Amino acid sequence: MIHRILRARGTSRSSTDEVASQAAVRLEDVTHEYGGRGRFGSSRERSVTALEEVTLTVDTGEIVGLQGPSGSGKSTILHAVSGLLVPTSGRVELLNTDLSERSDRERTRLRRTHVGIVFQRFHLLPSLSARANVALPLVQAGIPKPARRKRASELLESVGLADRTTHLPGELSGGERQRVAIARALASDPDVLVADEPTGELDTETGRSVLELLTTVGRNRAVLVASHDSETLAVTDRVVSLADGRIIDDGRSGRSNTPSS
Amino acid sequence: MAATLVTVAVTVGLLLVVTGIALALADGGAATNDDGDAHIVPDEQASLSAVDGVEGTRLGETNDRAEELRAHEGVDHASPILAEPGHLEAVGSGEPQTVLLVGVLPDEEPRTVAGLSTSSLGDTEAGSEDGQPHGEIVLSEATADRLEASEGDELSVPDPEATANVPSLSVTVTAVEEADSDGDTDAPVALVYVTDLQSFSGAENDQLADRVTVWGDEEAISAIGAETFPEATVESQRTTDPRALFDDGLALAASVLALLVGLVICSSFIATTAGMSVNDDRRSLAVLESVGIPRRGRLTVVAVSTLATTVVGAILGVALGFAGIYGLDIAASATVAPGTVAVAHPVFAPYAVGVALLAGLIAIPYPLAIAARTSALEEVNR
Structure with missing residues (x-):
């Protein structure tokens, strides 16, 4: 069933190899500071540098892990890539489009069509069924309801939840919820998938199955995974290490696929 | 949410x-529930020989002018209608109850006024020529229950402030009627002769009434009504109209x-x-x-x-x-x-x-x- 998703994108493993050298995500000298100015222009709030001159490239077909202690800037990179955040300086390119120069509306549109986000805490809407949660990104795309339901059902089937389509998130286990979240992230067939601690709320066994799913669906996309978990980072192609907002190892110079911690 | x-x-x-509540204030409540074909009501803008207060403007000389109306072709019947709250008590009970008294001039045809049939009041001619009160009353079931009265009982109208100029009223229950099902079934109302009520309420000299209800051909009533009551408005079949709020x-x-x-x-x-x-x-x-x-x-x-x-x-x-x-x-x-x-x-x-x-x-x-x-x-x- 997973392969149906891959086929739906019109790609195969060989075609993925062809585009593997194309940079889907590129960060150039990205610096971001939180705070710095209080309301009414006062400077009472102390600024915090979350990212400092970060340069990073993620190619299509590449799964990149981001590791580092809390506050090192992992999540900020994911937010910048998904257009939820505009960095203080530097360029963030998504499929050769500079997000920094785009309006909030354009960044939202780009996120809707090109980026899928998986959160640590799933963030499913509690009042919607699993299928409705998965279909959510398709609503704004103007896809008719029957087509949305069909697509959502197929995605849920592909993540092994064919019998859970009408269940509410509260009726699902943690692993099932994260699978729904992954299906939702895939709804618009995105080119880039970002996952923030995707196994952080799951037990080891469930985490493994979610990782397996994530690596399978991510093979023909650019995937960024932020995690503290060595098992999660072990499934990535490359691990980028961060400390205090700086990249201390981009995973290219030394041995990749092995977390330092 | x-x-x-x-x-x-x-x-x-x-x-x-x-x-x-406001609409009921403007509408007049149970007293306006009748089967008349048209109603002649005071024009708020007109200057009338009327009592104007929270009870609203009233028409004057209604008995005489209703008689004029009745003489015209196309008019089956015309009756002044006067509504006054009053206290009634069964003789000897010592427990006066508040009742809405509705005065009407009945004829030989059965008609409905204040949700009650006028037929039990008898013909208008009987007992009216000598100037004495008719002394008859028709009670709604709610009123009869409240007074614990039935047909044939004597009722009195206690009035602690009564003077020699205002005659006391003693009436005989001629019927207990089931009010029609038009939303006012539980209203404690009673029908009396309009002349009796005018006499009791001090409205006799000016022959005051809240309105004149007319039965007959609506077109004829409209023409004759406007001529007979130039200072009033002729309304067709009456319903509770929210526009009454604006009046x-x-x-x-x-x-x-x-x-x-x-x-x-x-x-x-x-x-x-x-x-x-x-x-x-x-x-x-x-x-x-x-x-x-x-x-x-x-x-x-x-x-x-x-x-x-x-x-x-x-x-x-x-x-x-x-x-x-x-x-x-x-x-x-x-x-x-x-x-x-x-x-x-x-x-x-x-x-x-x-x-x-x-x-x-x-x-x-x-x-x-x-x-x-x-x-x-x-x-x-x-």
């Missing part, structure tokens, strides 16, 4: 009850005040409760943003859900309001007020929904502002 539903429902319900200053003031208070309270509650609801749901808004729903789409979700909740609350409020009006009438009839103190009208439903929607539109900037301020980054990182 449940809080919004409840507050809108309660506010709209109260608005309808107050508006129902009565007190009722209009009450309903406008209820509207303004309702709008202010309703919009304040909607703003507060919807704002709290959006605040509790910021994470959902952040999720919508993260999956690519633009700001306008997210705000539309908030606006639509707020207005939808408001409309559902208004529909509940309509049910609550109608129930309140019904309950108020029952409570009032059982205690102090004879007749209907509040009336419901089908137009109340769209009116209430419209008011609630307006309140929702006034309130909506607040929840929208909270939604617009929501930061996806803050919420998804919590």
Whole structure:
């Protein structure tokens, strides 16, 4: 069933190899500071540098892990890539489009069509069924309801939840919820998938199955995974290490696929 | 959202009850429930030989002019109608009860006035020529129950302030009628001869009446009525018309005040409760943003859900309001007020929904502002 998703994108493993050298995500000298100015222009709030001159490239077909202690800037990179955040300086390119120069509306549109986000805490809407949660990104795309339901059902089937389509998130286990979240992230067939601690709320066994799913669906996309978990980072192609907002190892110079911690 | 539903429902319900009271004030209540083909009512703008107060303007010289009407072709019957609250008690009971006395001039045909048949009062000619009271009364079932009276019983009208100039009234119950099912079935009303009531209430000299009810051909009545009562208005078949609110200053003031208070309270509650609801749901808004729903789409979700909740609350409020009006009438009839103190009208439903929607539109900037301020980054990182 997973392969149906891959086929739906019109790609195969060989075609993925062809585009593997194309940079889907590129960060150039990205610096971001939180705070710095209080309301009414006062400077009472102390600024915090979350990212400092970060340069990073993620190619299509590449799964990149981001590791580092809390506050090192992992999540900020994911937010910048998904257009939820505009960095203080530097360029963030998504499929050769500079997000920094785009309006909030354009960044939202780009996120809707090109980026899928998986959160640590799933963030499913509690009042919607699993299928409705998965279909959510398709609503704004103007896809008719029957087509949305069909697509959502197929995605849920592909993540092994064919019998859970009408269940509410509260009726699902943690692993099932994260699978729904992954299906939702895939709804618009995105080119880039970002996952923030995707196994952080799951037990080891469930985490493994979610990782397996994530690596399978991510093979023909650019995937960024932020995690503290060595098992999660072990499934990535490359691990980028961060400390205090700086990249201390981009995973290219030394041995990749092995977390330092 | 449940809080919004409840507050809108309660506010709209109260608005309808107050508006129902105002409409009853303007409409006249049980006394206006008759089967006449047309009604000649005082023109509010005219200067009449009338008593003008909370009871409204009255027509003068109605007995003579009703007789003129009856003489015209196309008019089957014409009767002055006078309504006065009064105290009645069964002889020897010592427990006076408040009843709405409705004066009518009956004829040989069975007609309905104040929801009661006039046939039991007998012909108008009998007993009227010597100037003495007819002394007959027809009770509604509610009145008979209240007085514990039945056909043939004697009733007296105690009046502690009675003077020699105002004759006391003693009447015999000629019938206990089941009032027709037109919403006033529980009203304690009683039919008497209009001349008896005019005499008792001091309206005899000017032959005052609230209106003249006419049976016959409507076109003929319209022409003759306008000629005979040039200072009055001829209305066709009477129904409870909400436009009557605009003809009565007190009722209009009450309903406008209820509207303004309702709008202010309703919009304040909607703003507060919807704002709290959006605040509790910021994470959902952040999720919508993260999956690519633009700001306008997210705000539309908030606006639509707020207005939808408001409309559902208004529909509940309509049910609550109608129930309140019904309950108020029952409570009032059982205690102090004879007749209907509040009336419901089908137009109340769209009116209430419209008011609630307006309140929702006034309130909506607040929840929208909270939604617009929501930061996806803050919420998804919590």
